[in-house]
Amino acid sequence: PVTPKPAEGAKERLFAHPGRPAARAAGGERQLTPGDYTPAADDLPRFDSGSYVARPLRRGARIIGGTILGRIGARTRTKASSLRFEVRPAGRRMPRIDPKPILDGWKLLESTAVYRAEGKNPFFGEDAETPSVGQILLMSKEALAERVVNNPRIEIYGCGRRDIQTGQIDRRVLATLEFLAASGLKPTVTSLKCGHSYLTASGNVSEHSTGTAVDIAAINGVPILGHQGAGSIAELTIQRLRTLQGTMEPHQIISLMTFEDADNTFAMSDHADHIHVGFRPLYGANAKTAKQVDAILEPEQWIKLIDRLEEIDNPTVSRKPSRYAIDAGRRASRAHKGE
Structure with missing residues (x-):
């Protein structure tokens, strides 16, 4: 064309x-x-x-993706043309680092199709319309926020939507709402950060104040009020929430029910009309602590990390079954051509 x-x-x-x-x-x-x-x-x-x-063009300028910044000079008899490309990690006083080891790792993940069926892209185009639960939990906060506010299977009160759109809600809360919706459970959200008091009824600082909690008043249009107990929609929802593990495991799941083999479910009489799902804040209100957590790595640690990554050879990943593979008898999915 x-x-x-x-x-x-x-x-x-x-x-x-x-x-x-x-x-x-x-x-x-x-x-x-x-x-x-x-x-x-x-x-x-x-x-x-x-x-x-x-x-x-000036130092610190924000540019449009795809902009050509310069051209590599012509080769001479004594010097080859070259390009020095470095990135600076987020945070104060961070050094410039060579991103090649990180990019090589991304290329390896892309070639092995670890997070998707071969030939599919869960984050772009038609394939992104129906991501799996695993792919949802891997999404960024920005991608999750966009999905949650536009998901017809998630009902959210007005100022709660603004909480999400302004970036005040924790990524784990957003992922949990998408997780429930993808599991066939349509949550009705009645409390995020906006509209909830700073303190709980017992006098403790509410996890809602840090954007790390959500209250769900109905599932699939069925109110939690009057529908708690064995076999109820509330029990089904809590059992589904209990399958979340690692960093996605809620710190608190509060209703009128407790489960003997769970250490994060609590029964409180003032939770008859909703399920509270809360996560521990990643850091408290202490500004000094927050900066320390945000930095994650000190400047000199970044240098050591990149040097170490450069020493590690990327593995050669075979696209065919090894001689130790066990024949499953049938393919689990037509989407996975390598099975």
Whole structure:
């Protein structure tokens, strides 16, 4: 297809994924040319001149994805052309690091299809419409927030939606709501952070105040009030919540019921009309502690980590069953071609 030539002076661009339909139509087709592609300065895709404001490049500037920042110089007899690419981890005083070991790991995960069926992408396009429960739990906070507020299977009161849209709700809470909806349980949310008191009825600081708790007043349109006990919709929901493990395991699941083999279910008389699901805050209100947790690694630790990752060879992962594999007798899914 012939792409209309944009006005002279428009900003040049390249596509990270030129094969995607929109990218291909906007000029990415040229990047898919077989063989060594060396784009000429006058043959590059360009941004629509009305979609950006041109400003001089400066340190700390935010740029549009795909922007060409520079070109590698010509090779000489004594010096090869090269590019030094570094990234700076989030946090204060963080060093610049070589991202290659991290990128190599991502490429390995992509090639082995660990988190998806072969040929499928759970985070983009048509395949993203029906992610598995496992894929939901791996999503970022931003992706989960977008899904939760637009999920017709999750009913949320007005200012609770604003809590989510403004980033005040913990990722684990968002993942839990999506987890329930994907499990066939449609939650009605009546309390997140907005509208809940700072203290609980017993005088303790509420987990709602940190955005790490949610109150659910109905499931599949059936109110929790009057529907607790053995065989009830509340019991079914709590049993499903109890399957969450690791960092996704709730710190508290409060209703009128307790379970003998669980240390995170509690019965409280003021929870007759809702199920409270809470998580421990990742850090308290102490600003100093918060900064320490956010940093995760000290500057010198980043250097040591990257050096160590560079020493570890990525494994060679076979796409065929090993000689120790046990024949399952039948394929578990048509989507997994390697089975």
